[in-house]
Amino acid sequence: MDNALRIVTCLPLQELxxxxxxxxxxRIRALGExxxxxxxxxxxxxxxxxxxxxxxQWTRLGDSHEYWKREVKPHLAEIESRAPLSQYPNxxxxxxxxxxxxxxxxxxxxxEKHH
Numbered sequence: 785m786d787n788a789l790r791i792v793t794c795l796p797l798q799e800l801x802x803x804x805x806x807x808x809x810x811r812i813r814a815l816g817e818x819x820x821x822x823x824x825x826x827x828x829x830x831x832x833x834x835x836x837x838x839x840x841q842w843t844r845l846g847d848s849h850e851y852w853k854r855e856v857k858p859h860l861a862e863i864e865s866r867a868p869l870s871q872y873p874n875x876x877x878x879x880x881x882x883x884x885x886x887x888x889x890x891x892x893x894x895x896e897k898h899h
Contacts, residue, residue: 789839791837791838792837792839795896795898796881800892800894809892812884813881813882814864815880815893816862820852820860823891824849829891831856832893834896835897859877876899877898882894
């Protein structure tokens with residue numbers, strides 16, 4: 785199957801696929817705001833946004849800091865948060881996790897969208 789055509793069918797995701805190559809990766813750990821800030825300050829981070837019914841949306845590496853400030857931070861739910869969606873802008877939030885990367889230089893942060 786062409787990975788570019790695969791869609792997310794349920795959350796939490798069990799495996800993440802790359803759009804351009806047949807390879808999968810696995811979750812390492814859940815992340816909160818502090819952990820994401822630490823990853824951003826220690827090197828390149830690539831965000832991947834997941835929404836049921838859509839393909840994973842990979843942000844460009846050069847856009848990570850702007851995407852963090854504009855989109856992720858206002859919508860980030862802390863680990864095991866039970867806050868109502870109405871607490872977040874536009875009634876959606878992200879649960880974040882770090883996933884294995886294809887190489888040592890980039891950290892992958894997956895954002896599972898809940899709405």
